[in-house]
Amino acid sequence: MADTKLATRIETGVDERKVLLSIQDLRVWFELRRFGFGVAGYVRAVDGVSFDLHHGEAIAVVGESGCGKSSLMKTILGLYRPREGKVTFDDQTISDMGRKGLNWYRAQVGYIQQDPYGALPPFMSLQRILDEPLVIGGVHNKDERIARIHKVMGEVKMHPVEDFLQKFPHMLSGGQQQRAVIARAMIREPKLIVADEPVSMLDASVRVEILKLLRGLQETHNLSFIYITHDLSTVKYFSERIMVMYAGRLVEKGPISKILKNPLHPYTSALMAATSDPDAKNADSYKEVPPGEPPSLVKPPAGCRFHPRCSRIIQGLCDQQDPPEFEPEPNHQVQCWLYQ
Amino acid sequence: MTTNNEKLLRVERLVLHFRTTVGAVQAVDGLDFSLDSNRAVVILGESGCGKTSLAKAILRLLPRNVGEYSGKVYLNGTDVMAFSEEEFRQNVRWVGMSLVPQAAMNSLNPVIRVGDQVAEPAMIHLGVKKDEAINLAKQMFQHVGVPVDFLVRYPFELSGGMRQRVAIAMALVTSPSLIVLDEPTSALDLLTQANIFNVLKRIKKELGTSFILITHDIATSSELADEVAIMYAGQIVETGNAKEFFPAPLHPYAHMLMASVPRLRADQDPEFITGQPPSLINLPTSCRFAPRCPKRFEKCDQDPPIIEKNGRKVKCWLYA
Ligand SMILES: Nc1ncnc2c1ncn2[C@@H]1O[C@H](COP(=O)(O)OP(=O)(O)OP(=O)(O)O)[C@@H](O)[C@H]1O
Ligand SMILES: Nc1ncnc2c1ncn2[C@@H]1O[C@H](COP(=O)(O)OP(=O)(O)OP(=O)(O)O)[C@@H](O)[C@H]1O
Ligand code: SF4
Ligand SMILES: [Mg+2]
Ligand SMILES: [Mg+2]
Numbered sequence: 128m129a130d131t132k133l134a135t136r137i138e139t140g141v142d143e144r145k146v147l148l149s150i151q152d153l154r155v156w157f158e159l160r161r162f163g164f165g166v167a168g169y170v171r172a173v174d175g176v177s178f179d180l181h182h183g184e185a186i187a188v189v190g191e192s193g194c195g196k197s198s199l200m201k202t203i204l205g206l207y208r209p210r211e212g213k214v215t216f217d218d219q220t221i222s223d224m225g226r227k228g229l230n231w232y233r234a235q236v237g238y239i240q241q242d243p244y245g246a247l248p249p250f251m252s253l254q255r256i257l258d259e260p261l262v263i264g265g266v267h268n269k270d271e272r273i274a275r276i277h278k279v280m281g282e283v284k285m286h287p288v289e290d291f292l293q294k295f296p297h298m299l300s301g302g303q304q305q306r307a308v309i310a311r312a313m314i315r316e317p318k319l320i321v322a323d324e325p326v327s328m329l330d331a332s333v334r335v336e337i338l339k340l341l342r343g344l345q346e347t348h349n350l351s352f353i354y355i356t357h358d359l360s361t362v363k364y365f366s367e368r369i370m371v372m373y374a375g376r377l378v379e380k381g382p383i384s385k386i387l388k389n390p391l392h393p394y395t396s397a398l399m400a401a402t403s404d405p406d407a408k409n410a411d412s413y414k415e416v417p418p419g420e421p422p423s424l425v426k427p428p429a430g431c432r433f434h435p436r437c438s439r440i441i442q443g444l445c446d447q448q449d450p451p452e453f454e455p456e457p458n459h460q461v462q463c464w465l466y467q
Numbered sequence: 468m469t470t471n472n473e474k475l476l477r478v479e480r481l482v483l484h485f486r487t488t489v490g491a492v493q494a495v496d497g498l499d500f501s502l503d504s505n506r507a508v509v510i511l512g513e514s515g516c517g518k519t520s521l522a523k524a525i526l527r528l529l530p531r532n533v534g535e536y537s538g539k540v541y542l543n544g545t546d547v548m549a550f551s552e553e554e555f556r557q558n559v560r561w562v563g564m565s566l567v568p569q570a571a572m573n574s575l576n577p578v579i580r581v582g583d584q585v586a587e588p589a590m591i592h593l594g595v596k597k598d599e600a601i602n603l604a605k606q607m608f609q610h611v612g613v614p615v616d617f618l619v620r621y622p623f624e625l626s627g628g629m630r631q632r633v634a635i636a637m638a639l640v641t642s643p644s645l646i647v648l649d650e651p652t653s654a655l656d657l658l659t660q661a662n663i664f665n666v667l668k669r670i671k672k673e674l675g676t677s678f679i680l681i682t683h684d685i686a687t688s689s690e691l692a693d694e695v696a697i698m699y700a701g702q703i704v705e706t707g708n709a710k711e712f713f714p715a716p717l718h719p720y721a722h723m724l725m726a727s728v729p730r731l732r733a734d735q736d737p738e739f740i741t742g743q744p745p746s747l748i749n750l751p752t753s754c755r756f757a758p759r760c761p762k763r764f765e766k767c768d769q770d771p772p773i774i775e776k777n778g779r780k781v782k783c784w785l786y787a
Binding site for chain 1: 507513514626628656657658659660661662664665668669683684685686687688689690691692693709710712713714723724725727728729730731732733736737738739740741743
């Protein structure tokens with residue numbers, strides 16, 4: 128890849144392209160209902176998240192189970208309403224969009240949902256699965272629809288296309304099902320693709336194949352891309368920037384090579400330390416792992432949400448005051464008092 | 468009865484087939500491997516290659532549709548395959564070796580306190596009284612890092628990671644010399660996973676337990692591995708010392724499998740393996756990996772023997 132601009136972005140985070148998607152102080156809370164007493168509290172799944180995504184940019188959101196990754200994405204897709212904050216796409220705020228606007232928006236964003244096995248309707252052939260979004264999107268010419276279906280099937284490398292189009296999801300292997308899900312996300316030629324753990328259910332050997340396919344599509348179509356994962360070892364093959372999520376917050380954001388070389392937030396460091404590469408020496412020593420588990424999102428800890436597990440805690444500060452976002456170096460932000 | 472005093476476990480020509488309406492599923496198809504005391508072997512392979520079936524075959528936990536089940540399993544030199552079901556239950560399962568099944572943390576009994584669940588195998592298999600069994604459970608909780616006041620809790624009151632530790636405590640309570648772990652951390656978070664591997668390392672060091680770790684997570688498996696066995700389509704295609712295997716696998720499949728692992732601390736691009744493993748019902752008579760192997764040559768049309776090379780074993784014609 129002789130793209131020097133890409134190399135610069137990966138190193139420095141400087142991105143001159145136009146912003147496509149902008150998220151500002153987003154909060155997504157789910158009500159906890161108590162029988163007869165109304166609302167008992169809230170699950171603060173997303174609790175003050177901001178970031179920009181540029182045209183053609185690929186970013187990764189990394190975090191453990193339950194930290195709010197899927198809730199954040201579903202809100203970006205317009206499936207959940209934010210409690211506060213806004214999502215702007217191509218300078219239009221999605222919460223202000225009417226039905227027509229939302230239809231337009233949905234065509235601009237392709238979604239690859241978590242769990243490929245539940246993603247495809249079981250009683251539809253691939254032909255119908257791919258035809259439907261086009262019909263809904265107002266492509267009335269049948270020949271055009273057929274041409275587009277063939278094109279996208281070729282792009283996700285499902286050959287011979289004719290054979291696959293007649294198949295039903297259960298006739299496909301996990302990897303093939305995931306290709307079909309990708310084809311469906313691509314069929315309306317979106318500008319943005321959101322891929323929620325696209326490979327975590329697949330076998331190791333198939334995983335890489337699917338990630339490479341996605342990366343290829345992202346580059347050839349100059350797509351903006353959000354890749355959600357809990358697996359730090361895959362992000363560098365895939366994205367220019369990383370955002371690390373913990374308990375509803377983006378605790379660290381920055382260009383990929385900076386974060387992987389020099390993680391700033393203690394949680395990011397812990398994730399990196401816990402990620403193994405296959406190496407027989409690993410068996411000779413114990414790993415340094417923060418104790419405990421992620422906090423409840425109903426009553427998150429006061430102060431920094433990571434403080435009960437943090438080995439570098441500043442007593443009297445971290446356990447009392449919520450750290451704001453600091454920028455210790457350009458384009459690299461961190462929510463941690465160590466960088467004040 | 469044959470005896471062999473050096474090895475804790477020796478498996479020879481182990482076969483476990485399942486009967487189905489479309490033919491026999493040859494899930495475990497003539498396996499050989501062995502394990503010394505206080506060592507851990509990891510069995511690595513893709514989904515469906517027969518890893519869980521191997522665990523079931525070793526522990527004789529068989530489904531109803533068993534077809535062929537044969538071979539030898541020596542535990543401390545004694546052929547336990549020759550045991551009757553009653554002898555096996557009394558002398559082997561739990562007391563000799565125990566299993567932490569795949570998804571164990573979700574199969575705890577929801578209405579029994581976790582302390583009682585951990586104590587139960589001790590009462591049944593060691594014949595100890597309830598008080599003493601609870602006492603043993605308490606000790607096991609300490610080994611696996613679960614606070615002892617959790618003894619009286621129910622499974623739903625524990626996180627996934629804590630429930631998995633409880634499942635390990637249960638396998639440990641009868642002091643077996645060998646524990647088989649089937650995908651012990653695959654459903655858990657990264658940090659929880661790392662914590663559990665620390666627990667397993669500590670048990671191995673403090674109690675001298677041996678492990679068979681079954682997983683498809685190659686990177687994490689290196690946290691516990693002394694030995695590696697690579698499984699493909701019902702067979703083991705390579706075994707060797709982890710320190711020799713990880714830097715330089717021999718079998719083409721093992722090589723490609725290792726190359727498919729994304730690495731955090733290295734820059735090489737991961738590669739994928741094209742094609743799919745064969746059906747375990749219609750296996751080729753050639754080398755089972757031949758249809759996907761970039762190195763295949765004429766000889767590969769025949770089933771390769773297991774070849775010994777500097778203490779390593781590989782089932783591939785390239786080394787004949
Ligand atoms: N529709 C909902 N109603 C109530 N709570 C919800 C809802 N969706 C998610 N939550 C809660 O919000 C929190 C964040 O969930 P979310 O699915 O966004 O996490 P995630 O990071 O995607 O996790 P995973 O890695 O397991 O997919 C969790 O505590 C979850 O239980
Ligand atoms: N009782 C059974 N009857 C028929 N076929 C079976 C039975 N149990 C397992 N199989 C088949 O045997 C093969 C091996 O299954 P096994 O569960 O041992 O694989 P595995 O390597 O553990 O896979 P995974 O990584 O997905 O857990 C699979 O094709 C499976 O469908
Ligand atoms: S703010 Fe304090 S407690 Fe939080 S991560 Fe930074 S040092 Fe640790
Ligand atoms: Mg999710
Ligand atoms: Mg299994």
